[in-house]
Amino acid sequence: MKVLAVTSEIYPLVKTGGLADVAGALPHALKPHGVETRTLVPGYPALLAKLGHTNKVMTFPDVLGERAALLEAHHEGLHLLVLDIPALYQREGGLYGDSTGADFADNWRRFAALSFVAAELAAGALDGYQPDLVHAHDWQAAMAPVYMCFGRAHAVPSVLTIHNIAFQGMFHPGIFPYLGLPSFAFAVDSVEYYNHVGYLKGGLQSATAITTVSPSYAQEILQHEFGMGLEGVIASRLSDLSGIVNGIDTDVWDPDTDPHLAKNYSASSLRRRSANRAALCRRFDLDNDTGPLFCVVSRLTGQKGMDVLADVVDELVSHGGKLAILGSGEPWIERALKDASDRHPGRVGMVIGYDEPLSHLMQAGSDAIVIPSRFEPCGLTQLYALRYGCVPVVARTGGLTDTIIDANEAALSSRVATGFKFSPVTPASLSLALRRVFAAYADPQIWTRLQTRGMKSDVSWDMSAARYVSLYSRLIKDRTSS
Ligand code: ADP
Numbered sequence: 001m002k003v004l005a006v007t008s009e010i011y012p013l014v015k016t017g018g019l020a021d022v023a024g025a026l027p028h029a030l031k032p033h034g035v036e037t038r039t040l041v042p043g044y045p046a047l048l049a050k051l052g053h054t055n056k057v058m059t060f061p062d063v064l065g066e067r068a069a070l071l072e073a074h075h076e077g078l079h080l081l082v083l084d085i086p087a088l089y090q091r092e093g094g095l096y097g098d099s100t101g102a103d104f105a106d107n108w109r110r111f112a113a114l115s116f117v118a119a120e121l122a123a124g125a126l127d128g129y130q131p132d133l134v135h136a137h138d139w140q141a142a143m144a145p146v147y148m149c150f151g152r153a154h155a156v157p158s159v160l161t162i163h164n165i166a167f168q169g170m171f172h173p174g175i176f177p178y179l180g181l182p183s184f185a186f187a188v189d190s191v192e193y194y195n196h197v198g199y200l201k202g203g204l205q206s207a208t209a210i211t212t213v214s215p216s217y218a219q220e221i222l223q224h225e226f227g228m229g230l231e232g233v234i235a236s237r238l239s240d241l242s243g244i245v246n247g248i249d250t251d252v253w254d255p256d257t258d259p260h261l262a263k264n265y266s267a268s269s270l271r272r273r274s275a276n277r278a279a280l281c282r283r284f285d286l287d288n289d290t291g292p293l294f295c296v297v298s299r300l301t302g303q304k305g306m307d308v309l310a311d312v313v314d315e316l317v318s319h320g321g322k323l324a325i326l327g328s329g330e331p332w333i334e335r336a337l338k339d340a341s342d343r344h345p346g347r348v349g350m351v352i353g354y355d356e357p358l359s360h361l362m363q364a365g366s367d368a369i370v371i372p373s374r375f376e377p378c379g380l381t382q383l384y385a386l387r388y389g390c391v392p393v394v395a396r397t398g399g400l401t402d403t404i405i406d407a408n409e410a411a412l413s414s415r416v417a418t419g420f421k422f423s424p425v426t427p428a429s430l431s432l433a434l435r436r437v438f439a440a441y442a443d444p445q446i447w448t449r450l451q452t453r454g455m456k457s458d459v460s461w462d463m464s465a466a467r468y469v470s471l472y473s474r475l476i477k478d479r480t481s482s
Helices: 018-033 045-051 107-122 143-150 173-179 199-206 215-220 231-235 267-284 306-318 331-343 356-365 381-388 398-403 409-413 427-441 444-456 462-481
Strands: 002-006 036-042 055-063 066-075 078-084 133-137 158-162 196-198 209-212 241-243 293-300 322-329 348-352 368-371 391-395 420-422
Touching: 002 018, 002 107, 018 036, 018 078, 018 133, 018 462, 036 107, 045 066, 045 078, 055 107, 066 107, 078 107, 107 133, 107 143, 107 173, 107 199, 133 143, 133 462, 143 158, 143 199, 158 199, 158 462, 173 196, 196 199, 199 231, 209 215, 209 462, 215 241, 215 398, 267 293, 267 322, 267 348, 267 356, 267 444, 293 306, 293 331, 293 356, 306 322, 306 331, 306 427, 322 331, 322 356, 331 348, 356 381, 368 381, 368 427, 381 391, 381 398, 381 444, 391 398, 391 427, 391 444, 420 427, 427 444
Parallel strands: 002 036, 002 133, 036 078, 133 158, 158 209, 209 241, 293 322, 293 368, 322 348, 368 391, 391 420
Antiparallel strands: 055 066, 066 078
């Protein structure tokens, strides 16, 4: 089976969040099932620099008015097709915006171009390559199914995965004539969305199947509270919607071999974690005394509930807890957490920024991770935490609901508990959960049981890859028999 994946980021080359992890890990997980994935990505300078050698395999004379080259490269087991359009991708700043964080004004063009080329490849534009299915990720690739529908690739099935419905790719209607779509595509059953052009909306209308990254989130986005305006469109595609929880790359995230740790360990040598705790305390200027060490590895945003965490930091410290924060995000939330760390020297430490190696040490050295998200399509940090014996304290939402078993009496006595869940996302409810954490932490037997049970949870891609394969197979079979 040949799958063309389309994504705007991919680990280990370019990453801003969980999408990159999924795009980077899924091809490896699908391989044993006989699925060959080629992944189409934009040729950002950072990505091209990391790839080094590439082969030009074809050119496109006109992609939304630009000449484009398609480069092929292999990197750590990934087979990449890199879309090289210097006018769109060769620039300073991040993947989606400039160094001030403002979105690039031509993002509509940058990601329409990516999707346009995906549809061309689906139509067999590259000599000797005919994908059986296109798997598009998030709004940046969501126009691929739209171009496929209105072009030569309408017989090729497509899957659109929603990693976060809050990001929809909504643009001014004035861009429509430049997209190269027939005029009737500007309609409510395609890309038109309240007199704007909605990329995710168009993709949801056109893709053969829609997935999201956990069963609970698939239910939630049908509701007004979580659907962010697209709940009606999704409800109209209910029979084509499913939720498949993300896995993690268990080779990259393995405490037994992870090169970023002060000391490697496994479930049978948990004592060795203390060297990582000590290293983490040094890095964050924290006292390495008794009492649980909590951590945060996250975008510091309202979605992630980081304002709620800021409200309970004083209480967490008053109970003898410590907190190490790694992240960046909305300035007012960064400030609130920075104030908390200034108020509590030795008890609360903060590193503002993005630091992949440090994120590994955080999972290996902390006792618990706090994830108070208001919504969470899947969440990866709780999965890394399980694997590293760092107990997750999570909001009861989306993928957090599906992947953590709350340490209630029944779950504790039957030894299946892996973490702590709370709802609603309020300071009162989080602080109640923290009190439960302190009580459990005070009993080493209970705590070790929580850690080891989490470390034995299956957080790999095995089950989820099998689900994607059966979805792909069904869609391909349906198309061939229709
Ligand atoms: P989202 O994609 O919504 O940001 P996820 O939990 O799905 O959230 O994925 C976040 C990913 O980004 C994880 O791999 C996490 O470890 C990583 N991450 C988040 N913030 C940082 C940071 N400041 N430094 C390093 N890694 C980070």
